[in-house]
Amino acid sequence: xxxxKFEAALERLEEIVRTLESGHSSLEDSMKYYEEGVKLVRxxxxxxxxxxxxxxxxxxxxxxxxx
Numbered sequence: 001x002x003x004x005k006f007e008a009a010l011e012r013l014e015e016i017v018r019t020l021e022s023g024h025s026s027l028e029d030s031m032k033y034y035e036e037g038v039k040l041v042r043x044x045x046x047x048x049x050x051x052x053x054x055x056x057x058x059x060x061x062x063x064x065x066x067x
Contacts, residue, residue: 004040004043006043006044006047006048009040009043009044009047010040010044012036012040013037013040013041013044016033016034016036016037016040017037019033020033020034020037
């Protein structure tokens with residue numbers, strides 16, 4: 001999956017959840033949506049973790065430029 005912004009990944013993930021919750025997908029399609037959703041969750045989690053680390057660094061050391 002190419003580089004995707006957090007907001008776009010989250011929006012796509014919400015679409016997948018709505019689709020799966022509707023119950024109108026075949027098993028094969030549901031599995032494809034599930035696999036895509038897992039990848040998107042990992043992307044979002046990684047981006048949130050990077051943001052958390054950045055906030056901690058800035059909180060401890062001032063701005064990043066001061067390093």
